[in-house]
Amino acid sequence: MKLTVVGGGSTYTPELIDGFARLRDTLPVEELVLVDPAAERLELVGGLARRIFAKQGHPGRITTTQDLDAGVDGADAVLLQLRVGGQAARQQDETWPLECGCVGQETTGAGGLAKALRTVPVVLDIAERVRRTNPDAWIIDFTNPVGIVTRALLQAGHKAVGLCNVAIGFQRKFARLLGVSPADVHLDHVGLNHLTWETGVRLGGPEGEDVLSKLLSEHGEAIAADLRLPRPVLERLGVVPSYYLRYFYAHDEVVRELGSKPSRAAEVAAMETELLRMYGDPALDEKPELLAKRGGAYYSEAAVDLAAGLLGGGGSPYQVVNTLNRGTLPFLPDDAVIEVQAAVGPKGTTPLPVPAVDPLFAGLMANVTAYEDLALTAALHGGRERVFKALLAHPLVGQYAYAEGLTDRLIAHNREHLAWA
Template identity: 60%
Template sequence: MKLSIIGGGSTYTPELIDGFARLSSSLPIEELWLVDTDPARLALVAGMAQRMFAAAGHPGRVIPTLDLVAGVSDADAVLIQLRIGGQAARHGDETFPHAVCCIGQETTGPGGFAKALRTVPVVLSVAETIRTHAKPDAWIIDFTNPVGIVTRALLNEGHRAVGLCNVAIGFQRKFANLLGVDHRAIRLDHVGLNHLSWERGVWLRDVSGASRDVLPELIGTHLTELAEEIELPPHLISLLGNVPSYYLRYFYAHDEVLREQGSGPSRAQAVLEVEQALLDIYADTSMNTKPDLLSKRGGAFYSEAAVDLIASLTSDRGDVQVVNLRNNGSLPFLPDDHVIEVSATVGAHGVQALPIAPLDDDIRGLISQVAGYERLALDAAIHGGRDRVLRAMMAHPLVLQFDRAEKLTDLLLAENSQHLAWAR
């Protein structure tokens, strides 16, 4: 198998390499191509990756390249993990909304919208190169945020794509730890949009193969731990009867999060320091294992999620994973072409959502509202124009007010004009 990583010079890449090395029996990679536009970072990360494969006895070759065509030619699967504008642009996403008392975040709200505008055109351009030069049945695995919007852009253009996030796999590990069981015995009833999701069931499989929903038991006996994990009040979990993702804090505790964001450096500033320290570590030719510092970079369990997804898509395992895929009637209140994040069976045929029980009105309403924003955001990302940006901004439930939306639109365009050809 030839696997390509677009954005392979990311300091996060060794997290993926660690998973590929440990789980090589599930995913037999013969060639791993790392594609990037930054030669210095690429050389450091590729050297680290090569040493990690060698130390683990992995037979695969790690090949760095600045040439996108060479990197994806005849690839069986391509992972896209891009950050257009780097941490500097992320810092803007996390700070410019504060001027009008909105949370700043790189995937949610006005900041996430800015990232979508920068990212979608680049990903679609990369995907066209993949379509032309990779194997005809190659899969595109999108890690690039905002995953739901980017994956929908890819699917709308006919690409063989699926989106992946680590929220669900993190919950799976957390629940298994609380129950004292192997994580592979846990299947989630996960539903929503990317970074707007709820765990509505935790199905525990016993030795006989039968499964039962232990979510009520988890809420009853581990309510405090669950609340601490997502940083939301215990009573909210009890009220909902499910476990919302951490990203629901931006909606359920917006003002509290806004106060927190005003009291310290942005996440981008913190990550920038971690990245420089990681690059120094990768430059040490004696290092051949994933450094502990990488845990502060974020993306826990992404490597396991990536291995599971690619292995299932290429070997037809037919197991259940949480992915971003086309709605196709799974949530009847959304258009068929919208992208949702749900539990699905994964095989060589692709991904198929499991049946979804009707949602409560409050959850359905929030999903509908954010989905409406996402559709307008994708239209703005593809076609450009201030008015399209303004309409999408106003549609977001964290914005809504026209005056606030206008101010945020001008702030967004000022921060991102160098990345938006139509706004220069």
């Protein structure tokens, strides 16, 4: 089995490597190729990756290359984890929206749109090259904004599934609180990428006992603290929203916070500098503790599970993925990309049935789905007017004066990445 990671020079990659090493019985990788245009980063990350495999006794071979076509040739699955523009672009995404009084964040709102506009054309080019080289390969997308990027891939006819670590993070957290194995926790997880709610927490599988109310009753304070939302809000909602919902439920409070402290991008950039220095130490043969603060917790385990399921080697029968709606949520178009539990196998993903969704959540999903449709159109075809309409449709913007100001700033800060600008 050959797997290729595009964006293999990312500081995330040792997390992925650690998962491949630990879970080799689930996903027996024989060859792992790390592809990245940044030669220096690739050398540092590749060296650590080989040492991790060696320490854990993994027999697989790890190679590195800057040549995408060579890297994906013969791959059974290609994982995408790239950041167009790097941390410098993220820094911009998180700051210029604040000038208009809107949330500055890299995956949602105006910053998320900027990231989509930069990313979609690049990912589609990569996917076309994968298809020419190896049309049977699965593409697993971890590149944000996952929902929009996955929709672009599926719309272009690629064998693609989107992956996020929010659900597996909740699964692990709830398992600890309940004192059970993570494998025993099944989430009723519904929504769009970075716009999801846990409407049930079941023990043993999709038909198991729902213990969500018990979780909220006995551990509501701890869960609320992690989400940075008041506990009474969770009690009134009766569900556990993802932490990204705070941008919607406490927008003005978040804007004030973001404007009063260094950006997350600045923190991550400093962290990456230190991580790369550590990766260069020839004595380091495991992922450093600092990596846990970088983000992406449990990404490796989710990726292994999904790849194993798609390639027929095992994995959990049900996994939370980003996939086509196909009537699962009747209030959304069939070609919308939703994030739900699905059966995963070599033929792809099939969403499990979802009970009727409360209008409080369905309405926001429908609003953001409309934005994502407009955002993808802007990413594919360009044009100031398309950018403006996408911003006007986003519930974190929603006013024409804000949309006008944000459109100007988005284009000014991303001109080098926009072929039409």
